[in-house]
Amino acid sequence: MKIRVDLDLCQGHSVCIDEAPEVFSVEDQVDDYPKVKVLNFQPSAELQNQVRLAARYCPNKVITLIEDNE
Numbered sequence: 001m002k003i004r005v006d007l008d009l010c011q012g013h014s015v016c017i018d019e020a021p022e023v024f025s026v027e028d029q030v031d032d033y034p035k036v037k038v039l040n041f042q043p044s045a046e047l048q049n050q051v052r053l054a055a056r057y058c059p060n061k062v063i064t065l066i067e068d069n070e
């Protein structure tokens, strides 16, 4: 699995951190919403279900996942 994020869409809701705190962080910005920071772009198998939940529940649909079989 690989992770892509569209930072233009991110508004710092932090749902992603609630679901997968080992994979996502959120950083404050000077003149904008806080933005997600991906800590691990290729999460291990144990973390992938958390990452899928983060992508599903992100209110702005910022997170795109490329599964290994795609």
Ligand code: SF4
Pocket (backbone or CB within 6 Å): 009, 010, 011, 012, 013, 014, 015, 016, 017, 026, 035, 036, 057, 058, 059, 060, 061, 062, 063
């Ligand atoms: S990726 Fe989604 S849930 Fe995470 S901070 Fe950005 S908008 Fe919020």
